[in-house]
Amino acid sequence: MKNFQIIKALSSSSAVTGKAKDNSSMFIAGGTNLVDLMKKNIVAPDKLVDINGLDLKKIEFLKGKVSIGALAKNSQVAEDVSIKEKYPLLALALAAGASQQIRHMATVGGNMLQKTRCSYYYNTDMPCNKRVPKSGCGAIGGSNRMAAVFGTSDSCIAVHPSDMCVALAALDAKVLVEGPKGKREIDFTDFHRLPGNTPEKDNTLDSRELITAVEIPDNNFTKNVHYLKVRDRTSYAFALVSVAAALDIKDNTINDVRLAMGGVAHKPWRLTETEKFLKGKTISEDLFKQAGHLSMKGAKGFGDNNFKLTLGENAVAEALTIAASK
Amino acid sequence: MASKKTNQDKVTPEDASSRRDFIKKSGLFTALALTPPSLVMASDKKWDEKIAEYLETVPLSIEVNGTKHNLNIEPRTTLLDLLREQLQLTGTKKGCDHGQCGACTVHVNGTRILSCLSLATMQQNAQVTTIEGLSKGKKLHPMQEAFIKHDGFQCGYCTPGQIMSGIACIKEGHANSREEISEYMSGNICRCGAYHNIVDAITEVKEGGKEI
Numbered sequence: 299m300k301n302f303q304i305i306k307a308l309s310s311s312s313a314v315t316g317k318a319k320d321n322s323s324m325f326i327a328g329g330t331n332l333v334d335l336m337k338k339n340i341v342a343p344d345k346l347v348d349i350n351g352l353d354l355k356k357i358e359f360l361k362g363k364v365s366i367g368a369l370a371k372n373s374q375v376a377e378d379v380s381i382k383e384k385y386p387l388l389a390l391a392l393a394a395g396a397s398q399q400i401r402h403m404a405t406v407g408g409n410m411l412q413k414t415r416c417s418y419y420y421n422t423d424m425p426c427n428k429r430v431p432k433s434g435c436g437a438i439g440g441s442n443r444m445a446a447v448f449g450t451s452d453s454c455i456a457v458h459p460s461d462m463c464v465a466l467a468a469l470d471a472k473v474l475v476e477g478p479k480g481k482r483e484i485d486f487t488d489f490h491r492l493p494g495n496t497p498e499k500d501n502t503l504d505s506r507e508l509i510t511a512v513e514i515p516d517n518n519f520t521k522n523v524h525y526l527k528v529r530d531r532t533s534y535a536f537a538l539v540s541v542a543a544a545l546d547i548k549d550n551t552i553n554d555v556r557l558a559m560g561g562v563a564h565k566p567w568r569l570t571e572t573e574k575f576l577k578g579k580t581i582s583e584d585l586f587k588q589a590g591h592l593s594m595k596g597a598k599g600f601g602d603n604n605f606k607l608t609l610g611e612n613a614v615a616e617a618l619t620i621a622a623s624k
Numbered sequence: 625m626a627s628k629k630t631n632q633d634k635v636t637p638e639d640a641s642s643r644r645d646f647i648k649k650s651g652l653f654t655a656l657a658l659t660p661p662s663l664v665m666a667s668d669k670k671w672d673e674k675i676a677e678y679l680e681t682v683p684l685s686i687e688v689n690g691t692k693h694n695l696n697i698e699p700r701t702t703l704l705d706l707l708r709e710q711l712q713l714t715g716t717k718k719g720c721d722h723g724q725c726g727a728c729t730v731h732v733n734g735t736r737i738l739s740c741l742s743l744a745t746m747q748q749n750a751q752v753t754t755i756e757g758l759s760k761g762k763k764l765h766p767m768q769e770a771f772i773k774h775d776g777f778q779c780g781y782c783t784p785g786q787i788m789s790g791i792a793c794i795k796e797g798h799a800n801s802r803e804e805i806s807e808y809m810s811g812n813i814c815r816c817g818a819y820h821n822i823v824d825a826i827t828e829v830k831e832g833g834k835e836i
């Protein structure tokens with residue numbers, strides 16, 4: 299790891315100004331992604347702005363919504379009694395990510411900005427447009443078992459690896475940010491972006507902006523929810539495919555529904571078509587099968603990851619079935 | 625990889641010139657945050673290599689297993705390297721060095737974390753407990769005894785991290801069934817596969833109800 303300077307910011311505004319003054323500086327929260335990437339020389343900032351001194355750790359239950367500070371730890375949110383009760387889908391998704399040691403360090407803001415786990419991105423001997431723009435993509439035509447099946451481009455087929463973000467996309471969350479030009483809100487589904495021909499950009503955040511909080515509006519998804527994570531081992535592995543399913547059921551009829559997938563695209567993949575299809579229908583095994591089928595419409599495999607097309611269908615049907623049976 | 629250099633080390637000419645460049649590039653803002661104003665002035669005037677060197681290390685106060693240390697470290701030093709290389713506490717193991725195996729698990733302010741992904745400079749005034757800090761004199765910690773009794777290790781390499789996690793697992797309230805223990809121990813990978821015996825050991829300590 300290259301040496302660097304580190305400063306501790308004491309307010310959001312000083313964190314933002316501190317970073318804005320120097321292009322090669324980066325914020326550091328838990329460090330679980332950044333330190334790893336710095337050790338591998340994939341990123342090499344001259345300066346780190348440590349934001350852990352900021353007052354952004356609180357989970358606040360406000361009128362009509364919850365506000366979760368960007369520095370709240372993943373384990374803190376996953377185990378918060380009221381989060382479990384009012385937003386159980388989020389708690390389930392968080393608990394499915396990484397290990398408890400990592401969740402104790404990982405923050406909500408950092409989780410959203412974690413980099414892809416595409417193995418070519420991690421291997422500095424291989425081409426990767428995300429790591430070095432215009433150097434090529436090792437995964438297209440290479441080993442691409444983990445790769446995306448939706449929204450891919452000729453320049454990148456990587457997936458966003460977060461579990462938490464899949465639940466946040468499903469739950470209509472908003473991201474609150476603060477930058478040199480002031481504060482703004484971003485809809486969660488607009489936060490991450492598709493690769494297009496600039497895969498080096500993971501999201502729509504300006505590099506000088508600080509995430510301060512995530513807000514989730516209140517909802518009725520407190521019982522029939524499930525986060526299904528399909529992976530190569532039982533625990534502590536990134537998703538091959540994951541599904542966040544939330545149902546609001548009355549008398550066997552689907553009153554309202556939210557669905558999103560992970561491990562299939564450059565961003566958490568909200569399934570709005572399937573949601574429309576399910577709304578107002580009576581629950582049945584066949585309905586969930588059809589929902590699975592509809593969800594993977596338009597998906598395209600790249601060889602090693604072709605299995606995700608069938609796996610995705612089954613995973614959506616399974617997640618809905620488990621959610622409905624709770 | 626973090627270097628072991630401390631501010632007692634000799635400065636080579638290459639180091640010195642790269643330091644000069646580094647200081648030229650670095651803004652007043654950062655320098656102010658790290659050093660007293662007199663040193664900032666000195667560095668602006670490029671007075672002395674010693675001052676340059678000071679700017680590259682940061683002071684750190686940290687308590688490890690009850691002992692306070694006041695150190696000067698490079699910002700890039702991880703907590704794991706600080707423990708093993710500067711404080712000679714080699715009980716905490718370096719496995720993958722990238723957050724994947726759990727061998728480096730320690731408790732910071734009572735919470736288990738991975739020391740390989742923690743920058744030591746971010747642990748200002750923290751209380752760290754490592755495997756060396758568990759026993760009371762010659763008396764082993766109940767979890768250490770349980771690991772021995774249940775043959776919870778083979779080569780022993782992953783064991784310090786497993787024990788630190790095992791204790792945390794109970795304290796966090798995540799040791800209520802074998803399944804839950806396995807899930808909450810999944811961040812600790814054992815190459816020798818002593819998993820079954822590890823779960824036995826944790827179950828016994830949990831059910832024994834001793835203070836841990």
Ligand SMILES: Cc1cc2nc3c(=O)[nH]c(=O)nc-3n(C[C@H](O)[C@H](O)[C@H](O)COP(=O)(O)OP(=O)(O)OC[C@H]3O[C@@H](n4cnc5c(N)ncnc54)[C@H](O)[C@@H]3O)c2cc1C
Pocket residue numbers: 324325326327328329330331332333334349368369372394395396397400403404405406407408409410411412459460461462507508509510534535536537722723724
């Ligand atoms: C072995 C391993 C397994 C893992 N498994 C999973 C998994 O299964 N599922 C999953 O979802 N995740 C997984 N993770 C990823 C982990 O959840 C993330 O590394 C973590 O959430 C990042 O949070 P952090 O606070 O440590 O971020 P950092 O590493 O501190 O920062 C990450 C990035 O975010 C930026 N940043 C941080 N906070 C802010 C902010 N408030 N505003 C603006 N920028 C900010 C930093 O500059 C940096 O670029 C795993 C990680 C490891 C090491």
Ligand code: SF4
Pocket residue numbers: 414416417418419425426427428429434435436437438453454455456497
């Ligand atoms: S898929 Fe994206 S991240 Fe992976 S090698 Fe190609 S460009 Fe890089």
Ligand code: FES
Pocket residue numbers: 717718719720721722723724725726727728729738739740741
């Ligand atoms: S050495 Fe830290 S997790 Fe492997």
Ligand code: FES
Pocket residue numbers: 776777778779780781782783813814815816817818
């Ligand atoms: S005992 Fe050998 S790695 Fe676990």
